[in-house]
Every structure is written in C-alpha cells, then in structure tokens.
Amino acid sequence: MKRQAFQPQDIGENKAIALAKKINTFHGELCEAIDKYVTRNELIEFIDQRKEFYPILIGCVDNDATRILLEQTFRHLKNAVYIDSANSEYDGNVYAALNVNQVTYGAIRSETYTLENKDHPAEKSCQELAAGNIQYLVTNLKMATSLLEHCSCIMANELKEGVTVVKQFEEIHF
Template identity: 25%
Template sequence: MTSNKLRLVIVLWRTKMTTKIDVFKHIKYDTNYFVSKRTLYPYIVQIGTGGNGTYILQQLAQMLASFNLPHSYIACDPDICEAKNLRNQLFIEADVGKKKADVLARRYSAHYKLNIASYSNQFVENMETLKNLFSNTDHTPVGYNDIVHLPILIGAVDNNYSRRIMHEYFKQADNLLYLDCGIEGVSLVDNASSEEELEKSRNSGYTGQVVAGLKLNGKTLLEPVASVFPDILDDQDEIAPSELSCSTVVASEPQRVITNRFAAMALCSFLNELFETHSITKHQVLFHAKKSYMRAKPIPSE
C-alpha cells in the first residue's frame, strides 16, 4: 500500500470512529415556537488569570469579538500583579500593584468592546461563590427562544483544591461546558551532580493538556478532568489558594511562556469550534510546546 493510500485509510478510520456533539440538539427548547436559526450565548466564568489565564483571556476576548456573539464573561482572581509577572504574563509596568483580573477585564473590554467583568474580592474556594458567579444574569437576554444560553467554566488554576470545587459544581449543574488546562512546571535542580540531571531540567516544563467536561440536560456527555485524572480528588492535603500565593507555587515550579501560550491555544480551540459549528468533537488536547506538538483525543463513537 502506498503512503498516500495509507494516509487516506487512516483519515477515513478516524472520521468513522469519532463523534460530534451538537450542543443545539441536546438542549431543550420551548416547542411552542418555531425558530429557523439559533444564536449561542456563552456565559463564561474563568477561574485564574495568571500564567495560562492571561493568554486565555486575551485570545478568547479576541475570538468573541471576531464571532460577534452575545455573551457574558467574568474573570476571577484576587491575585495582585507583581513586577516579576511582567516577564511572562500580559501586564505592563503600570499594572504592578493592581489586581490581575480587574486589569485584564478593563483592558480587553475596552479594546474589543465586550462585556467582561471581574471578580477579585476573594479566591473561589466554595460552591456558593461559584454558584453566585453563574447567577449574574444582568447581560443575559431573557424571553428570546432563539438564544441558546450555555454556561462555560474555564479552569486556569495550578492547584487541585480549586479543581475539586469546580468538579463538584459540574456534578450539580444541568448544563455546563467545563474546560480545564494544566501544564507541567519546570523541574529545578540545585547543585546538579550530573549532566543528565541538568538535561532533565532543561527538557521539563513543556507539556500540558486541556480536558473538556460537558453536561447537557443533566446528562454527562464528556467526563470532566477530575474523572479523567482521579488523583485530583484523592489529593485531600492540597492547601487552599488563599493560604498559598500563586507566586509561591510558581517560584517552586516556574512555568515557561511558550507552554502557557500553547495551553491557551489548546483551550481556545474547543471554543473556536463551539462558536463556529455549535459542536464539540474532542475530549482532550495534549501538547508538547518544545516539540511543537499538539494532539486531540477525539470523542469515541458509542
């Protein structure tokens, strides 16, 4: 078999074995009304505006403006911008001393003319806070059957404490797209005894993944990150974010800028497909920033 024929066989096999989830077909409507065309209304709550979060917010804001979608977007993070953040996050010198979420929400709301709000009072460390963030309907169109309201939770955090809170929220939600991105930190080596240890450190901090959890009409269609990686739920000794600053975590396991950007690109690829086709065709995206490698794990057919 020639290489071209082999490639064709592989493409056809992948197409046959994968599934597309059409969001519009899974959400209930009022059948008393006929609507020829529906519009997606993403209600986005993003937890974390640090290394991954800054790039996610910028890319997603630009995408929302490009698709010209009605929307609500809340960026949540009480962390304060420090001078060292200027090297690897989307801040400028004038932002130092200000809360990251407030800065980014104002900047990209103004630049792209969007509805981006910020919640910077405290860390999201309980279900009640998360429920309240999704209950703000000031900008949500009401009374229009052609508007499909979809809550979207974005986890851009570096701790499993927050992931457990988001997992619990996913379990009780009727409709929710939950996107979580996680990356590998750089393995620091003090007083390396061999070139092998140094090489291991140099090659670390480049990998990561994004996992999509999807629940529509109370039915889980895609398992969330804590179900894919159950050790997240077993990690009961994790310290709450309010007790351990993001800067402290990053100092022990620093992140690479290129990996942060890959994480944002991988996460936004889910939303680009959703905004354009109202569907989702992948469950996970794995990437290696140093090797310029990104691979989607499609939704298997039932």
Template identity: 30%
Template sequence: MFRLLMCLRWRKWKMRYDIVVVGCGGTGSHYIKELGRLLYGKHYTEGDLRLILVDGDVVEEKNLIRQAFLKQDIGQNKAKVMAEILGQAYGVRAEYCDRYIDSAQDLKKLVREDAVVLLAGCVDNHQCRQSMHDFYEGCQDCIYMDSANEFSVGEVVVGSRIGGMEMYPDRGQYFPEVLKAKGPKRSEESCEALNMSEPQHMLTNQAAAWILLVNTARVLEGEWIGGIFFFDMYKCYCMDRTARREMHEDRGTAEV
C-alpha cells in the first residue's frame, strides 16, 4: 500500500521529465533512434520533457557494423549526430553533451531539480557506472536504467527512487563488484584500452535498446517501474527476475 501511495504521489506531482542518455554507441544509438519514434507526435513541450544525449566519443568506421550511424557521420561526435538525426527525422529536439561523464556532478549539471530524471546508462565503463550510481543515490525522483551486454547475452537493471526513497535498487546492489572496480575514468582511457573492449553482436545491442525503450514507454505512460531483465538473443528470451522474486515475497516465501 505504501508503494502504491508513493506511486500516486509521483504521478500527480511529477510530470516533468529529463531523459538523459549516457552513451550513444552500440546500445545507446539504437535506443535513441527508437526513442525518437516513440516521442514523435506526442507533442511534449520543452517544459514537460527534455532529452539530453551524452557521449564524448566520435564515430569511427568500425562503428558502422553495429551502431546506428552512416559513413557521412565518421569523425563527428556521436551525441551530436544522434541529436541531429532526431531533429531531422522526427522533429524531436534533443540537447547534447560532447563530453564523458566522470562524476555525479557532471550529471547533476545537466538536469532540473524539479524534474523526474530518467537516466539511461549505455556504457561499458564501470567508473562511469559509479558516477551514475552516485548521482542516482542523491536524487529525489529518478528512474535509472543501466544496460550491460556480452556477445549475445546481457541484462538491464532498472532502479527507482521516489521522494528520496529507493523503491528498487540499481545495478550496484545486484552486482556490487561494479562499485568496487578500479580503473581510469572514461575520459582518461587510452585508445588501446578502448579497442580491447569485449565484442558484442549487433542484435544484442538492439535487444538491450528495446528493453530500455519498453521501460521508457512505461514511465512516460505513468507507470512506476523497477527490476532486472536478463536476455539471451541466441535463445530468444527475456526474463524479469525481480517480478518473480517480489511475487514470492508477497506469498511469504524467500525463494526465488
């Protein structure tokens, strides 16, 4: 009942959204493209919804294999290119930040204090995830979706905070090693290190993007979300573990 009351409070008073997408590469570019379709025709005013795209990287030829870019985009900043695509194709206005996120303060500067923040993490750098976690922990009202992929499998973790209270945990609780990982900030990584990142199938990126999109649609339709969604593209399944766990807890058992 308490969670229901919190949800109703949020829906009644918090109708201003700041959607922040961190990472416009493999998963992020596909998510952003389809997010443009979702927002097309909904006629949100700038006061109702702001969309901010964040990435300090530039498009390279190798990115064309699994990211939503074209040859003419090579050499340009990824966030800038995606913002232009949304404007030209769908008439959706998007702001962009052509820098990497190295701290929670970097994110705080991008959003309004009185908005519900929908933060979509589409990165493969744990230090950036730590910054997003710290930002999320300090938010009053925030939905934090974070995707992580391997070659054909992955998961999207959705944490939510309403009125300063955490209703669903973010990635840090499911995978605490992420918060303990050491390494350079994204802006300090060498080209050699970046080129050694784990390969991912293009369909895996698109699957993660669709899960992000589904949850975004639910938020914009007034739903209150949270959980962890596992998927395997080669086996063609997606599983929401959190929903099952809560169902068992409601029945008085601790088994999952």
C-alpha cells in the first residue's frame, strides 16, 4: 500500500485487477487485467475477443521474458499501442510505440537493449528491491508519473511516442 495506489480493501486481491477496477471507477470500462501468467497466443486471443477496443499494452514488469511476450504480441497486432516502463536504482525509461496497419512508429525496448528470455525470471520485484534499499521510492514514483502522463495523452487521443528517460533530477523525452 505504501508503494502503489492501493487501499485496505484491496489487500488480498490481485494488484492488476484492483488497479483496473480503480481506473474503471473514474473513467468507465476502459481497462481489463488478466490475473494470471499468459502465453502470447492467450494474450492475442484475449485481445481478439474485444474487437470494439483499440489494444493498449502497458508493460510495468520486472523481467525480460514478459517484455518479450508483450513485444511479440504488439508486433503481431495490426493496430495497437505499446508502452513499456523499466527502472533501476535512480533512473529509468519509458518506451512508447504505435502500430498503424502493422507499421511501427516510436520506440521498442528490444531495438536498444538485448532482452533475455528466461522461463522463470529470478529477478526481484520492485517491492523486494525497495526493501533492500537498491531501488528508491522516488524513482518508482517518477516512473509512475511518467506512465500516467503517457496514459493521459492516450485518453486525450494523443501518443507521446519515442523514449522518455527519467533520471534522478531530470526527465527527457525524445
């Protein structure tokens, strides 16, 4: 509850489901979350069953295996938005891309970084990193704010495509 937008009634509920409910409370039925690990095919099937919506994938994950799954799904979709956030101790970045008729605009993380596809990622979660003082609360808050700006743009029918770099005392978008 200290690190994310949760309240006491959310304890015990899947955090993706709890946050989707909060978003929908304020903005209508815009957000759906899946409360289990999925394959690329399951994710594509989930998206295909919702033809009335424009797919927006937001990656706030702690491992490259899931990033690869999200990127593969994004590349498969004819039209979609993909926003991927990652951070370390003091800095981070947000990659934002748009597929329009399978032409990609913006930036995708794997075009800059080598992503490791591990079946069972051993990386620590954000909460575990913060508990060990390896990752600071301010860094996560700045990253969350940057993602919120991206989501706000989408809700205003705009996309801030490209890369946003978040450092300890600055933020740069290019």
